[in-house]
Amino acid sequence: MEVHRCRFVEYQPAAINALNFTPPTAKQTRLAVGRANGNIEIWDPAQRYRLEKTIPGGKDLSVETLLEQLLAAPPRLFSSGLNPYIIEWDTTSLTAKKSVDSNGGAVWCLAVNSTGTRLAAGCEDGCIRLFNISDGSLEYMRSFESQKGRILSVAWSPEDDFIVSGGSDSSIRIWNVVTGRAAQRMTVNKVKNDHTLVWTVAVLKDKTVVSGDSLGNLMFWDAERGTLKQSHKAHGADILSVVTSRSGDQVFSAGVDRKLNCFRKVQQQRNNKNTSTAGNWVNIGSRRYHWHDIRALALDDRPSVNSIVSGGVDVELVACPAAEFPQLIQNRLPPFPHKYLIALSRSQKLIMSTFFNSVSLWQLGKGKKRSKKQNTRAFGFVSIKPSKFKLNLTIISFKKILAGPLDSTTNALNEYLQKHNASSGAHHVLFTPGSDKLIVVTAESRILIIDLLGWKEGSFEILREFGHHRGLDNEGRSTDKSKVATVISLAVSADGQWLSTADDDNRIHVFNLDSLKHHIKLPKSSIPHTALSFNDFRPNELCVALASNEFYIYNVETKRLTDWSKAHTDQSGSKLVEQRDRIRGMTYNPECPDKMILYGSTYLAQVKLSDTATSTTEKSAKHQKRKFNEDTLKEADEQNKDNTEAKKKGSMDVHIAHKYQQILYCGFLDHNSMVMIERPKFSVLEKLPPSYYKAQFGT
Structure with missing residues (x-):
């Protein structure tokens, strides 16, 4: 089979700047992801993180901070960026619902109180401004005293009696909400005369203030006395994000050095010197899941969710269990849109790729014929061999x-x-x-x-x-x-x-x-869908893929499931369900009308939709003489063994291939002529600026 393996679509996902879970009172848990191009993605963690929808961004709308607050169903979503506007988004129409000018320049941070009635914004001019968000409103109320330098981080206390801010002047301030004046001012470490940036702050249940700064120090402060309780040199560079559990006994930190740390509070103990160690924080483990700066963290420690999610410059979301951290394996989520990124014109052999603010057209050429002696790789019963292709960038004045x-x-x-x-x-x-x-x-x-x-x-x-x-x-x-x-x-x-x-x-x-x-x-269905597709050769049949990687086929004319789908209602034991990535789409080879190909970001799955029909390719293969080498015989034995076991269990006939990675699109131009569009991870990473590097062992 001829395969046009295309890697020329240089789609570059934007960096992740902000993350936030819906509050625990929400009926459905969702994760909001803010990117540097202004896009806001809504992810569903219930099905191993499914990208549900995307709110499109725009020019100069980089999302720097996100808030989801439940005042009434559904939760309200607020964002701000390096512009003077705070925007509330309608998550149904995916459009801006309300906006307000901060009157203080760029908004660096947002925080909402526990009752969901007040919104605090840290601004470029060094002021904290309060906004009234009760009863669906978004109105400016007043501003606090001005400080030198911008406000980089802000957080409310659990009882809403004070606000904590971190600034660019090496200081952490405790603000009286009633008077708008600073009640305490704590100073972090400095190097020479350079100011240290306090990028992130949080307040625990016992009113302990946690801060992360540009020197990599994670500090715990007594908010009432304004004194330092404990300090950790947790990172080799800037700490950009800190999140805390609702119980107040777990803290995660991450930053420029790509490291994710977890700190937990030690219970009441006494050492050999009979000295109490209650209240001390210890680092229980760390991991480096990312290739570049980690800019944002989000934590939901409820047993039903149990996730710590991180994202940053390398454009990839990583989710892992919070309670078991750092033991269990992480879940890496594909950074590419699931729909409508690529379109294929079969008659003209044109590929259209949709970027953030542009459209590109590419024309495919014909693959060169290869000799039979050249290696081929098997995918199910179909032989796939790479073919060369000709690229012509077509520029059209629409x-x-x-x-x-x-x-x-x-x-x-x-x-x-x-x-x-x-x-x-x-x-x-x-x-x-x-x-x-x-x-x-x-x-x-x-x-x-x-x-x-x-x-x-x-x-x-x-x-x-x-x-x-x-x-x-x-x-x-x-x-x-x-x-x-x-x-x-x-x-x-x-x-x-x-x-x-x-x-x-x-x-x-x-x-x-x-x-x-x-x-x-x-x-x-109780399980959300991920893709829809009508069969090219049986137009009445609609395939619906679910987030569990199960799928069913419906005959829309007769208004019932097809016979094949009725016979395979239980797909829990199939290889397709075991795949971590969700199904992105389906395609059909004109040469094999009784088979369907489903694809995710890292796999192709070929499913035989008929137990009795035999494709043209299989019939002709029976009459052809093939020369088997040792590897081919071994592969055939394993394939026959898998088929025998599948028939014994009564499961569907499915074959998985992992040859292609980061698949954006898969489709067919003609009989046995497939178009495969990939965006390898190394191609994305090579477009990024250099990451943090620290010499080791004195070199």
Whole structure:
């Protein structure tokens, strides 16, 4: 099989600057991830961390700090960056809900009180400013006394009676919330006359203040007396983040030296000198999971979550169990978007890659024929051999080609949205295979079906709007059982008849694009979905992949599971379920219509969907003479052994390959002609600036 193995898509994920879990009172736990390009990602930790959706950023919107506070369901999400604005985000429409100017320059840090009524912001001009966020508001209240240098970190006490701040003037201050004046000022160590930066502060349950500074010192302070209780030279460089457990007996720290430390409080003990060691903090272990600076930490120590999550310049999230740290293995999460990064045109052999603020087109050439003597590698029953390809970067002026149609489409959409009092903007745009219709999913989860047959004359008609993800029924009436949700997945069948959409509440709807009617709502699973795909050769069959890496196939015309899916309802013991990465997509080889390929970030899985059918490739292989060497025979024996065991257990026929890593997209141009687009980790890391290095053993 010819494989176009492409590594030319130089998609560079942005650095992680901020992390925050939803409060424990939230019904569903989520992790918010703020990146340097302004994107805010929402992750679900319940299914080994599934990327649920992304709030797109914008120019000069780098996220430096994130807050999730539960005042009413759902939790409210606030962010700030190196600009004077504090923004509240709507996590359903994925748009800015409110914003307020700090009037103090860049906002370096945010903290909310325990009752969720006051928001403290540390600003560039050296002032802490309070904002009223009660009853859904976001209003400026007042500012505290000004200090020299910017406020780099801020934290509330557990009882909201004081605020702690760390600044760029080598000082930690305890602020009286009522008077707005500093009650205590503690000074950290200095080197010569240079100021030490206090990057992070936290307050424990017993009102102990924890600070991390640019000298790598982790310090514990008595807030009432303003005195130092204990100090650790925990890191070789700046400590950028400190998080504490809710019980106050565990502290994690991380920073520029790539090291993650865990400190725990020692219980009441007496040593040989009869001296009490109660209240002392000891380092119980450390790990280096990252390749570059760790800028942010998030901790949720509840048994149901039990996670310490770290992220930084190397763009990768790492989650590991908090209670067992540092014994158990970490979970590395792929840094790439799960959907709509790559599009493939089979007829023109074009690849389109979508970047943060640009689009690139690439044209594939033909692979050179290779001799039979050259090595091939087996994937299931299909032989894969790398092929060379020709790259031509195609630059197209979209304004010149599509100026007229784009203007007409925009005018038609704006007119329709204004008429129905709807907001502009879209989360998804998708053409049907015949290019006769355009599907637009707006920020309010309105599904618009647009007729494109008259595009040459500049005529665009909105044929139908579906509001099932907005809590509306088939007649457009509001229902009490449904709620507004974000559409995160959609797929169209190869014949253009069926449209399937799914939201973050795991509701999956199927619409008939011929009759323009709602067809069926699939049974709601307790496990969230990760991908949707119609079979290219059986357009009525919809494959739904779940976060558990199980999947089922639904015949949308008959409104029931396919026979194969009924026979394989229990997939708990399959090799696919054992994979750590979630299923990102599905693809189908025209040469083997009875097989399906599912892929994640680090694997390909080939599943045989028919127990009796034999593909053309397999039939021809029986009549061909093959020369087996020792390695081939060994591989064949192992494959037969796996197949025999699978049949005994009654499990599905699946084969896993790990040859390709960091897969962005997988698809087929033609019979046995596959396009594989990768973004290797070393390619991402080589674009980063040099990381911290400290000479060892005096060299």
